Amino acid sequence: MAFTQLVGSRVRRVEDPRFLVGKATYVDDIRFPDTLHLAFVRSTRAHARLGRIDLDGARQAPGVHGIFTGADIAAALKPIGKPYHEKVFPPSVCHQPKWPCLATDKVRYVGEGIVAVLAESRYLAEDAAELVDLEYEDLSVVMDAEEALKPGAPLIHEEFDSNMMVHVTGGGGDVDAAFRDAAVVVRERFYTNRHMGCALEGRATLAKFDAEGDITLWSSNQMPHMLRTRIADIMGFPEHKLRVIAPDVGGGFGPKAFVYPEDVLTCYFARLMKRPVRWTEDRREHLLATFHAKEDIIECEMSFTADGTVRGMRAKIVQDLGAYCADPWPSPFEGLQLAATLEGPYKFQGYAYEVSTAWTNKMTSAAYRGVGHVPGVYVQEHMMDLAARRLGMDPIALRMKNMIRPEEFPYVTLTGLNYDSGSSTDALKKAADILGYESFRREQLEARSQGRYIGVGVSTYIEMTVFGTKFMASAGVDHGNHDSAIVRMDPGGGVTLLVGTLSHGQGHQTTFAQLAADELGIRMEDIKLVQGDTQATPYGWGTGASRSAVVGGGAVVQAARKVKEKILRIAGKMLEVSPADLELVSGKAQVKGAPTRAVAIKEVARMATFSPGRLPAGEEPGLEATCYYDPPAFTFANATHIATVEVDIETGKVKILRYVVVEDCGKIINPVIVEGQITGGVAQGLGTALYEHLLYDEHGQMLTGSFMDYLVPTCTEVPNVEFGHIETLTPLTVGGVKGMGEGGAIAPPGAIANAVADALAPFDVKFTELPLTPNRVWDTIRKAREKKSNPDVSHASTSAT
Amino acid sequence: MSDKHTIKVRVNGIAYERDVESRLLLGDFLRENLNLTGTHFGCEHGVCGACTVLLNGQSIRSCLMFAVQADGCEITTVEGLGDPDHMHPLQQSFWDNHGLQCGFCTAGMLMTAFDLIRNYSLETEDDIRLGLSGNICRCTGYQNIVTAVREAVKTLRAKPIA
Numbered sequence: 001m002a003f004t005q006l007v008g009s010r011v012r013r014v015e016d017p018r019f020l021v022g023k024a025t026y027v028d029d030i031r032f033p034d035t036l037h038l039a040f041v042r043s044t045r046a047h048a049r050l051g052r053i054d055l056d057g058a059r060q061a062p063g064v065h066g067i068f069t070g071a072d073i074a075a076a077l078k079p080i081g082k083p084y085h086e087k088v089f090p091p092s093v094c095h096q097p098k099w100p101c102l103a104t105d106k107v108r109y110v111g112e113g114i115v116a117v118l119a120e121s122r123y124l125a126e127d128a129a130e131l132v133d134l135e136y137e138d139l140s141v142v143m144d145a146e147e148a149l150k151p152g153a154p155l156i157h158e159e160f161d162s163n164m165m166v167h168v169t170g171g172g173g174d175v176d177a178a179f180r181d182a183a184v185v186v187r188e189r190f191y192t193n194r195h196m197g198c199a200l201e202g203r204a205t206l207a208k209f210d211a212e213g214d215i216t217l218w219s220s221n222q223m224p225h226m227l228r229t230r231i232a233d234i235m236g237f238p239e240h241k242l243r244v245i246a247p248d249v250g251g252g253f254g255p256k257a258f259v260y261p262e263d264v265l266t267c268y269f270a271r272l273m274k275r276p277v278r279w280t281e282d283r284r285e286h287l288l289a290t291f292h293a294k295e296d297i298i299e300c301e302m303s304f305t306a307d308g309t310v311r312g313m314r315a316k317i318v319q320d321l322g323a324y325c326a327d328p329w330p331s332p333f334e335g336l337q338l339a340a341t342l343e344g345p346y347k348f349q350g351y352a353y354e355v356s357t358a359w360t361n362k363m364t365s366a367a368y369r370g371v372g373h374v375p376g377v378y379v380q381e382h383m384m385d386l387a388a389r390r391l392g393m394d395p396i397a398l399r400m401k402n403m404i405r406p407e408e409f410p411y412v413t414l415t416g417l418n419y420d421s422g423s424s425t426d427a428l429k430k431a432a433d434i435l436g437y438e439s440f441r442r443e444q445l446e447a448r449s450q451g452r453y454i455g456v457g458v459s460t461y462i463e464m465t466v467f468g469t470k471f472m473a474s475a476g477v478d479h480g481n482h483d484s485a486i487v488r489m490d491p492g493g494g495v496t497l498l499v500g501t502l503s504h505g506q507g508h509q510t511t512f513a514q515l516a517a518d519e520l521g522i523r524m525e526d527i528k529l530v531q532g533d534t535q536a537t538p539y540g541w542g543t544g545a546s547r548s549a550v551v552g553g554g555a556v557v558q559a560a561r562k563v564k565e566k567i568l569r570i571a572g573k574m575l576e577v578s579p580a581d582l583e584l585v586s587g588k589a590q591v592k593g594a595p596t597r598a599v600a601i602k603e604v605a606r607m608a609t610f611s612p613g614r615l616p617a618g619e620e621p622g623l624e625a626t627c628y629y630d631p632p633a634f635t636f637a638n639a640t641h642i643a644t645v646e647v648d649i650e651t652g653k654v655k656i657l658r659y660v661v662v663e664d665c666g667k668i669i670n671p672v673i674v675e676g677q678i679t680g681g682v683a684q685g686l687g688t689a690l691y692e693h694l695l696y697d698e699h700g701q702m703l704t705g706s707f708m709d710y711l712v713p714t715c716t717e718v719p720n721v722e723f724g725h726i727e728t729l730t731p732l733t734v735g736g737v738k739g740m741g742e743g744g745a746i747a748p749p750g751a752i753a754n755a756v757a758d759a760l761a762p763f764d765v766k767f768t769e770l771p772l773t774p775n776r777v778w779d780t781i782r783k784a785r786e787k788k789s790n791p792d793v794s795h796a797s798t799s800a801t
Numbered sequence: 802m803s804d805k806h807t808i809k810v811r812v813n814g815i816a817y818e819r820d821v822e823s824r825l826l827l828g829d830f831l832r833e834n835l836n837l838t839g840t841h842f843g844c845e846h847g848v849c850g851a852c853t854v855l856l857n858g859q860s861i862r863s864c865l866m867f868a869v870q871a872d873g874c875e876i877t878t879v880e881g882l883g884d885p886d887h888m889h890p891l892q893q894s895f896w897d898n899h900g901l902q903c904g905f906c907t908a909g910m911l912m913t914a915f916d917l918i919r920n921y922s923l924e925t926e927d928d929i930r931l932g933l934s935g936n937i938c939r940c941t942g943y944q945n946i947v948t949a950v951r952e953a954v955k956t957l958r959a960k961p962i963a
């Protein structure tokens with residue numbers, strides 16, 4: 001009986017049972033006797049010198065086994081930092097700060113770790129932590145990135161002469177010509193909200209030191225090999241004696257793709273105390289001290305001809321880095337990527353950008369789904385709608401006029417991005433068709449006449465996926481980004497896949513099995529995935545940056561192909577035919593066109609291990625192959641989101657009526673997984689657009705320190721997503737697959753800002769700050785009404801949060 | 802100075818007698834004392850719902866209750882709902898409808914959904930969404946979870962939702 005073609009099919013996930021019955025293993029689920037629990041005394045000041053630290057009371061507390069300050073560990077542990085290669089970003093151009101694992105002379109954000117307490121339980125460790133007495137000498141606090149860059153601003157890293165980490169300019173084409181004699185110039189200043197990935201499982205660590213002097217670390221992390229390499233460096237510990245395991249991980253989204261002080265300290269204390277040590281953060285710690293993201297100020301101008309052809313763009317970006325720099329993916333990534341991708345799917349003649357990245361006394365910003373893209377697409381797409389309004393054009397018509405056409409791919413942008421393939425115009429058209437755009441416009445007129453405000457917003461983008469090593473090198477990041485797979489067939493014909501990626505919700509146990517099963521002609525039930533253990537798996541770069549299907553999947557397929565070819569060679573000898581005449585189908589190696597002449601793959605596997613003497617001359621025993629795969633710098637995916645909303649003008653509340661996504665991620669391995677990723681991304685994007693904002697007061701105290709104030713969308717805030725799929729295979733990857741994991745989160749802020757502004761068209765408003773809280777929407781309407789009734793009075797813009 | 806109290810609870814049908822401190826959270830009691838790690842903490846302040854279990858048949862947040870308050874009570878955790886060979890229709894429906902990704906919210910979702918289906922009328926999809934709005938999921942965007950619950954309602958009640 002023939003097996004179905006699995007790649008491209010809607011296959012139910014094989015990994016689900018353990019999660020459904022409560023038998024998954026997250027870091028905090030693992031138990032060892034004699035474990036010590038780590039708790040931290042964290043800074044209550046945003047910017048201060050550390051004075052006397054009084055540990056006497058804490059040392060006396062019950063169950064305490066050790067208390068450590070920054071001074072105690074400074075000699076043993078390097079600070080975290082220096083992710084940029086000095087050849088690409090020399091010290092004269094880029095300031096790379098040091099982030100000590102425990103603060104020594106100074107604290108730079110509320111939540112920064114100062115003292116580590118080890119006790120017999122988390123409860124006792126926190127009791128002791130409360131007894132630690134600290135003296136702070138307060139310093140002036142810097143809470144605004146633009147203020148931070150002004151001469152005379154208090155210096156956050158005093159070894160440098162400013163709060164600027166790196167300043168970059170770039171672009172291409174002739175931007176001055178593109179603005180000369182422009183019929184319409186749209187110029188706006190945008191602010192995007194500080195928010196964060198906020199996985200439901202917080203960070204957690206557990207380390208053991210064994211009799212051989214080896215350390216094993218379990219960490220809720222997206223990239224175990226990265227973590228091993230970084231910790232080994234920071235601790236000065238031999239990497240081959242450090243094993244890092246990421247078991248089941250309860251969500252990542254970017255913030256868990258880094259090395260943190262807690263990872264290093266857990267290992268260090270396990271070795272020092274010769275007992276297992278664990279740390280599990282609570283939500284307050286998470287909101288304070290797990291990487292934030294995406295707070296940018298973007299001043300953007302775009303020029304158009306009278307008939308709506310886009311000509312030029314200038315962008316000035318100030319990124320709020322927070323207090324340090326993330327490692328190994330440097331925090332300025334956000335601003336730099338924003339600038340590099342701002343052209344989106346449109347054809348510009350000239351573009352110039354300037355990016356400044358500034359330290360402030362907030363938690364450090366790093367990566368969260370759609371780095372740079374989320375703010376960039378919001379700006380790009382809202383500018384397009386504002387331009388359409390000025391030009392008197394339909395927003396979709398304006399986009400169609402300026403988008404890269406199918407026959408124009410591959411297309412190189414002014415910033416040098418090589419869009420290998422894409423379907424921007426087709427995706428936009430298809431999304432508009434699914435929505436019934438013309439019909440909605442009629443409905444809108446009808447609603448307006450009844451005093452209801454409904455609107456439609458488009459957001460269309462091209463997304464960087466994969467980030468191969470060639471890109472990393474050009475970006476000055478001192479790390480690779482290949483991946484790897486071992487495909488190993490046992491004598492029973494079963495297959496183990498050992499991979500360097502790290503599925504934490506993306507379903508690789510299923511999708512990689514689909515790929516290998518199709519390649520080897522076996523069943524999914526015959527395949528087992530091993531990931532997340534640096535002792536077992538080949539070196540890889542985990543999961544993030546929309547890479548795994550391409551790089552991980554690509555490595556799996558290529559390794560599986562090597563095994564397949566060996567099976568065919570062996571079967572060819574057994575059947576006395578040329579391997580070229582054989583195919584692997586439904587568990588057999590059979591002659592093409594004469595399927596009864598066949599040998600079971602299991603037979604081949606058995607022979608390869610038990611009777612290697614009977615293999616073709618020159619073949620090694622066993623059936624195993626490894627592939628290390630360095631993918632292209634990028635492959636580019638695209639999508640269009642269209643949202644329709646209703647706005648209550650009395651309360652500012654936005655209700656989403658419909659949400660359409662047409663996406664193109666090349667060859668789809670499993671549509672169920674793809675749709676799940678998009679829907680989850682949309683939920684996060686709607687959080688960015690409407691609800692989530694990490695707020696600090698003027699003293700640097702966090703105001704949104706719990707889920708009561710930091711509003712993650714729930715079931716009632718997220719609509720059902722209507723899908724359309726296009727598959728434009730890329731010539732650059734194995735099977736034509738592109739990345740897509742981040743995409744769903746990228747478009748919603750643009751779609752919502754556009755839809756709300758469109759709904760409120762009679763008021764002629766714009767939304768240049770996120771999130772669109774009811775207060776902001778209501779206040780915007782109020783100001784527009786006042787302006788209408790008092791057109792001569794100046795209306796200063798105030799920021800409504 | 803610790804204060805210990807002896808409590809008796811039935812968890813997933815099994816009787817336990819343990820000495821606990823007054824301040825020990827019920828969720829910590831389940832995870833640490835009874836080694837039932839299927840119930841998770843996502844916030845420890847009662848918003849995210851990951852820690853939801855059933856107490857005397859009602860869904861409660863085990864981060865907002867102390868173990869001593871559960872003395873004499875019947876508790877059901879996700880481990881008591883079903884196992885891989887005998888899944889509860891809810892668990893089966895979540896599986897069939899891709900109602901989970903990272904799995905961290907899943908135990909809480911299942912226990913809340915169990916309560917919803919047993920104790921509320923759930924006429925429309927909006928009713929389901931409202932009922933689940935006390936459980937945060939960061940991965941799925943909820944759509945498949947809602948479908949999973951709809952399908953389970955059909956199975957368990959033989960009455961389709963509008």
